[in-house]
Amino acid sequence: MQYPNITAPDSILKEAEKAISFYPALKDTEIEFKFNDMVRKNFMQAQPTYKSIFRSKENRGYIILISKEFKVENEIFTINEIPSDVLTGWLGHELGHVMDYRSRSTVDMIFFGLKYLYSHAHIQEVERAADDYAVRHGMGEYILKTKEFILNHTSLSEKYKKHMRKFYLSPEEILELINRYGETGEKPSQDELAPN
Template sequence: MIINFRNVASEKVQDCFKSALSAYHELHDYSITLNQKRIKSSTMQAQPVINLKNILTGIKKYQIKLAVFVSSSSELKVRDIPDKVLVGWFAHELGHIKDYVSYSNIGMINYGLKYIVSDSFKMKTEHEADYNAIKKGFKSEILATKEWVLNHDLVGQDYKDKLNKYYLSREEVELCNLNDLPFKPIVE
C-alpha cells in the first residue's frame, strides 16, 4: 500500500484508515494521500489528484480530504469518532476511489461535473460507494457510521438531511448481503 499522511497527527485515525484500505486490494498499487485540512461542506472527500505530471505520465494518484471537525460541528473532532464509525467512513470514501480507477483524467472531470449538477448522479455514486464498502465486508461499519451521524446531537441537521437524501438508508444497508446487493437495476 502506498499511503501518505498529510497533517494527520492521530495514530488512531491513521490506523482506522489503514484498516479500511487493507480490504481494498485493487487500490494497493495506487498512491493515496489522507490529507487533514479544513473542508467547507463535508467531513471527507475522495478525489483523484489531477495535475500536469499525472496527465503526462498516466500515473493515477488519489487523495481523501479529511476535516478536523465533523461537518456542521465546531466541537466534534474527527479524531474523537469511534473507531468502527471512522473505519466505515473511510471504507465508503475508498469505495469512491475504487470507482474512480476506471476513469481517465478527462473522464474524472466529467464525473465531477455530473456529481455537482445532478442529484440523481450524486445519489447513484453515493449508493455505489456504500455498495463497494459492503462488498469489502464493511456492512456493520457502514451501519455504525449512519447510526452515529444520524443520532449524534452535535451533528447538524443539514448534514443529517444530506445523508438521508443521497446515501443508502439504514434499512437498505441491512438488506444487503455481500454477494447479493438489492436495489440495483435488473437487466431483463
C-alpha cells in the same frame, strides 16, 4: 508501514490501514489521507491528485481530504468525537469512491466532477455507489456503524441528517446489501484488481 503507497497522519493511520485492508485492488495505488480545512459540504472528500489526473487510470494517485472540524449550521463536529470503527467506515466509504474513480478515463473524470457540482441525482448515484463498493468489499458492519453514528449523533443537525438520508444508503439498505454480499463481501473480480 504495511502499505507503502499509503500516507496518513499518525492519529488516523490505524483506521486508514484497516480500511485499505478491505480493498486488495488498491494496495499498489498511491493514496494520501490528509487533514484539510477547505473541505466543503462533507467531512471527507476523495479525488484524484492534481499531478496525476492526466495519467492513465492505472497510474493515477488519489487524495482523501479530511476536515478536523466540520461545521453543521451552528454546531462544530470534530474528528475526535468519532469512534475508531466509525472512522474506519467513513474512510472505507471514501475508498469506495476511489474504486469508482479508478475505472474512469480522464475525460470521464472531468465530466463526472462537473455533474457532481450541478446534479443532485448524480450526487445520490455516486454516494450510494461508494457505499455499495464498501459493503461489497466486506465493510458492511463498519458502514452500518458509520450511518448509525451520523443519524443518531445529537450534535449533528436534523438538516444534515436529512441530507444524509437523501443522498446515501440507509441503515436498512446497508443491511440488505450485507445479506446480498455476505458479511465478508464478494471476492474481488479480476477487473477490479487490474483496471483497464
